[in-house]
Amino acid sequence: MSVKLEDIVSLCKRRGFIYQGSEIYGGLAGTYDYGPLGNALKRNLRDEWLKFFVDGWDDMYLVDTAVLMNRKVWQASGHEQTFHDPLVECSNCHMRFRADQVKDKCPNCGKENTFGEPRQFNMMLKTNIGPIDDERSITYLRPETAQGMFVNFKNVLYSYQPDMPFGIAQIGKSFRNEISPRDFLFRTREFEIMEFEFFIKSEDSDKYFEKWRGDMQSWFKHLGLPAEKIHEVEMGEEDRAHYSKRTIDFEYDYPFGRAEISGLADRTDFDLKNHQEKSGVNMEYRPKDGGAPFIPHVIEPTWGLDRHVLAVLANAYSEDEQGGEKRVFLKLPAKLAPVKVAVFPLLKNKPELVKKAREVYEMLKKQVEGEVMWDDNGNIGKRYRRQDEIGTPHCITIDFQTLDDDTVTIRNRDTTEQTRQKIAEISLA
């Protein structure tokens, strides 16, 4: 029995992971807000990604560029043009076609004169810079973070004189005016992307495409996502983005079906070449060995952060039976768990237990990297269940024996088994 999306949505709301955006006003389609636990999970994912793909490399430069960019960026990148095609919709079969490619007869259903007025279906969220709301002030919330890295290519070259190959990495928000947001965090209008542009010589493109493809597989393994739920899909020419020569989608088996979580694209020199042409700025890389300058070729691996949150949650969601009762727990890898360990006094109305538990709690807060949670509410079983539901790997309980011999029980989330350990020697392995 696989997990249902609605179970995850319900748990996320109940426990403070993720809420519908603008909820008290009836929501706003395609937006979600991360509560404290969801944000902690997301932050842990970001941190892991940075460790995995950025911090470990000498030649990877992390930037954080503006969401708002000069409109010319989107003209040069081809985004504006690709999306300014007016479309018409057949009132009979509801198929849409580019207005300049059809006449009066619908190519799908064959009916005539079923087209209404051509309409813009712009996937970019348009906005105006400055108080004057006219054509000249138009720009867009970025539909991808990549352009921020391309337009700073020269800056990074000047500042760091990097050796080829090297990468420019970024984590940030992107915006797309999706026609139909769907499937919880999967298709939203505002989302976070982790990605890097890897600059190489064009003859090395196959080599690095394969290199990052392998590392992407390792990354999913690192997160505990099962290999059998990850699928590489080679995109056909008609499915590829306008800038891509080759694209592999990494798809994940979500509760609602198989869908993209990550992608790997060979963007060639498309972007840098266009920016050189449109901006007039030289985008060439000068080899240090005196070789001929050239515009680098780009391999771009990209990861949808919110889609990772969803995949990790779906993968972690588990149910079992404890004493005849259903138990819901998140089997999150410890490195992703929002709360690393929780501390309980067995009874909250015994001051000596509470005092001792407070000491352990304070001690662990200093020792443990990540959040330590205190809970003295209700009875001990309820507290275990609460922590299970948010995926806390370990719970430590201070009982009467603790007062005698300074030992505590450490309870494992997945097995519910307990071991007794000396306070001074607590190990959360």
Add this chain to the structure above:
RNA sequence: GCGGGAUUAGUAUAGCGGUAGUACGUUUGCUUCCCAAGCAAGAAGCACGAGUUCAACUCUCGUAUCCCGCACCA
């Protein structure tokens, strides 16, 4: 954006043209209480806006959001 369905407390659900129920959760208290125990007390809800009606959570229309299909996903 199209077609269909749905929306009642934090969650899951019942219900009726005439004062809104249940379960779990939650809050407070009691309890030497290790896997959602027990007892007592409490807070909390008909998505929003119009219309019909003496009276609307209930009927009608619109809007929003979610779910399912289609399309879209550069």
